[in-house]
Amino acid sequence: DAGVTQSPTHLIKTRGQQVTLRCSPKSGHDTVSWYQQALGQGPQFIFQYYEEEERQRGNFPDRFSGHQFPNYSSELNVNALLLGDSALYLCASSSDGFYEQYFGPGTRLTVT
Amino acid sequence: AQSVTQLGSHVSVSEGALVLLRCNYSSSVPPYLFWYVQYPNQGLQLLLKYTTGATLVKGINGFEAEFKKSETSFHLTKPSAHMSDAAEYFCAVSRNSGGYQKVTFGTGTKLQVIP
Numbered sequence: 179d180a181g182v183t184q185s186p187t188h189l190i191k192t193r194g195q196q197v198t199l200r201c202s203p204k205s206g207h208d209t210v211s212w213y214q215q216a217l218g219q220g221p222q223f224i225f226q227y228y229e230e231e232e233r234q235r236g237n238f239p240d241r242f243s244g245h246q247f248p249n250y251s252s253e254l255n256v257n258a259l260l261l262g263d264s265a266l267y268l269c270a271s272s273s274d275g276f277y278e279q280y281f282g283p284g285t286r287l288t289v290t
Numbered sequence: 291a292q293s294v295t296q297l298g299s300h301v302s303v304s305e306g307a308l309v310l311l312r313c314n315y316s317s318s319v320p321p322y323l324f325w326y327v328q329y330p331n332q333g334l335q336l337l338l339k340y341t342t343g344a345t346l347v348k349g350i351n352g353f354e355a356e357f358k359k360s361e362t363s364f365h366l367t368k369p370s371a372h373m374s375d376a377a378e379y380f381c382a383v384s385r386n387s388g389g390y391q392k393v394t395f396g397t398g399t400k401l402q403v404i405p
Contacts, residue, residue: 182333184333211393213395218299218397218398219397219398220294220380220382220395220396220397220398221334221380221395222395223392223393223394226390233390234390234392268333268334270334272391277322277339277341277384277391277393278336278339279336279393280336281326281333281334281335282333283331283332283333284332284333286331
């Protein structure tokens with residue numbers, strides 16, 4: 179079992195650009211959540227996808243959007259990047275109705 | 291609403307000494323509680339969880355935590371620290387919100403183990 183995988187590992191972008199991050203959930207999981215972890219902070223919930231729909235969202239602007247595919251993998255898109263978007267982006271998967279989440283290794287995004 | 295407070299952003303212990311990382315939560319309904327560990331440049335790994343039942347929960351790597359409802363606490367302990375325990379630890383609370391689990395993390399505690 180490969181667990182939760184994320185790509186890319188690291189990414190450097192310029193202010194104003196757009197970025198797409200990818201996540202494959204653990205085998206058997208159908209729910210994907212995305213978190214932003216700024217340096218020295220705990221993870222902040224961005225949104226959660228289930229059955230290809232966003233069903234929960236944290237306090238993040240519309241610049242943050244996502245998608246879930248029929249195979250349960252997911253993408254996080256961020257438009258009009260700001261310096262403050264620099265962070266570790268974590269993907270977590272779970273089975274619907276269950277509280278235990280499994281985290282991927284994260285994507286380190288640096289905005290210059 | 292729910293929140294998590296981790297007392298002490300940095301904790302240092304000697305190798306072999308007791309590890310105690312503090313976590314207090316607030317939640318309007320009975321919560322599920324978690325401790326995660328994060329090693330540098332890695333994702334979060336679940337150490338242990340409390341859902342229902344026994345209030346003393348044992349996890350991986352010799353860690354355990356006790357749910358104390360009266361104190362709204364879920365402190366993490368390990369009798370004897372090992373060098374490999376040096377990492378950042380996050381407490382999290384989860385509750386059912388509109389049929390979904392809503393998870394809130396604390397700000398983390400960095401554990402330093404001194405040889």
